[in-house]
Amino acid sequence: MLLFLIIFFLLYGGIHFYVFLKAKAAFSFGTSAGICISLFMLAMVCAPLIVWFSERLELEIPSRLVSYIGYTWMGILFLFFSASVCMDIYRLVIYLAGFISHKNLSSLILSARLSFYFPLMLSLIIGIYGYFEALNIRTEKVEIKTSKIPEEIGRLRIVQISDVHLGLTIRARRLQRILEEVKKAEPDILVSTGDLVDGQRCGIRGLSSPFREINPKYGKFAVTGNHEFYAGIGYSLEFTEKAGFRILRNEGITVADIINIVGIDDPTGKEYSLYNDISERKLLSELPPDKFTLLLKHRPVVDKDSLGLFDLQLSGHTHKGQIFPFSLLTWLYYRHTVHAGHLRLVDDSYLYVSRGAGTWGPPMRFLSPPEITVIELVHDPGRTNN
Numbered sequence: 001m002l003l004f005l006i007i008f009f010l011l012y013g014g015i016h017f018y019v020f021l022k023a024k025a026a027f028s029f030g031t032s033a034g035i036c037i038s039l040f041m042l043a044m045v046c047a048p049l050i051v052w053f054s055e056r057l058e059l060e061i062p063s064r065l066v067s068y069i070g071y072t073w074m075g076i077l078f079l080f081f082s083a084s085v086c087m088d089i090y091r092l093v094i095y096l097a098g099f100i101s102h103k104n105l106s107s108l109i110l111s112a113r114l115s116f117y118f119p120l121m122l123s124l125i126i127g128i129y130g131y132f133e134a135l136n137i138r139t140e141k142v143e144i145k146t147s148k149i150p151e152e153i154g155r156l157r158i159v160q161i162s163d164v165h166l167g168l169t170i171r172a173r174r175l176q177r178i179l180e181e182v183k184k185a186e187p188d189i190l191v192s193t194g195d196l197v198d199g200q201r202c203g204i205r206g207l208s209s210p211f212r213e214i215n216p217k218y219g220k221f222a223v224t225g226n227h228e229f230y231a232g233i234g235y236s237l238e239f240t241e242k243a244g245f246r247i248l249r250n251e252g253i254t255v256a257d258i259i260n261i262v263g264i265d266d267p268t269g270k271e272y273s274l275y276n277d278i279s280e281r282k283l284l285s286e287l288p289p290d291k292f293t294l295l296l297k298h299r300p301v302v303d304k305d306s307l308g309l310f311d312l313q314l315s316g317h318t319h320k321g322q323i324f325p326f327s328l329l330t331w332l333y334y335r336h337t338v339h340a341g342h343l344r345l346v347d348d349s350y351l352y353v354s355r356g357a358g359t360w361g362p363p364m365r366f367l368s369p370p371e372i373t374v375i376e377l378v379h380d381p382g383r384t385n386n
Helices: 002-026 031-056 059-099 112-133 172-185 203-211 226-232 231-243 267-272 282-287 324-331
Strands: 138-146 155-161 189-193 220-223 251-255 261-263 292-297 312-315 341-344 352-353 371-379
Touching: 002 059, 002 226, 031 059, 031 267, 059 112, 059 352, 138 172, 155 172, 172 203, 172 371, 189 261, 189 292, 203 231, 220 261, 220 292, 226 231, 251 324, 261 282, 292 341, 312 371
Parallel strands: 138 371, 155 189, 189 220, 261 292, 292 312, 312 352
Antiparallel strands: 155 371, 251 261, 341 352
């Protein structure tokens, strides 16, 4: 965790320095303006820490204010940085083309000021669009035909929510949007695949009650994500249980003699010495093999030793990058599985990775709309899975 924070703040500080140099080149401001801009940027770099300390002191209003400002700035800054780097690459290509062809192509390059304004306007437009995209909850549907669902049941509907991140920026109104879509889906089982709460926990205790309005026929089940540990595992488990979920921490159960559900703890617990290290394969092997086995894991990491022992793994965590082009990094990191969507594995096992219903950090999404997922398990005697 400490190494992650060091790397994060070095990179985040470095991006601020890059943007400062771009602004300096565009406007040639003096010492006084440079100091003011530097102090503002320093405050923005430190905003996540300010939020963390304010939240721990239970200063909810300052925490929320700094959170909105700091994380909105983070999103806009990332978009500006991405667009500006593309401009720099373009400038380099033009320079190399001119050098190789021995021609003066400088007329094709924008001035320093225009090279600043163009990424700025683009990032503001995308940021505004991204704010509204983050509110547009979509319902994704997946159908799996299997002989493991009893004929008398016929169809079992599982609804997955993931990465809601209830906290300083995701509050009652956003939660209501999410739960309205869940209610419309009329789930037989509701599952949460981690990060139901965020690292900040100011004023969210009352947000557990809307979940209790949803009572699927076969229950509600949840696993931990990394943010459950960041927020404090005791607090997170208490909130999740009050919301009516049964939390599966490296354990498996058979529900109503219809379906096996196995929940795996997020490995972040190892950093806090709060992880019950047990073989995933052993857990799966102990359940009735004739039942459809649903595996809940926050991260879309597939244990090769478990292939063939589960039918469907549901995960989240990636947000599909949340803001393009960050999604390119999540795609690269999870290139051996999938960073969003449906993937068929070997031995009739499947993986589905949710984009998540909420947002982490910047309250915006771009080319990665939030979702709830409806998985229909349909009885089909002629096949195991499809």
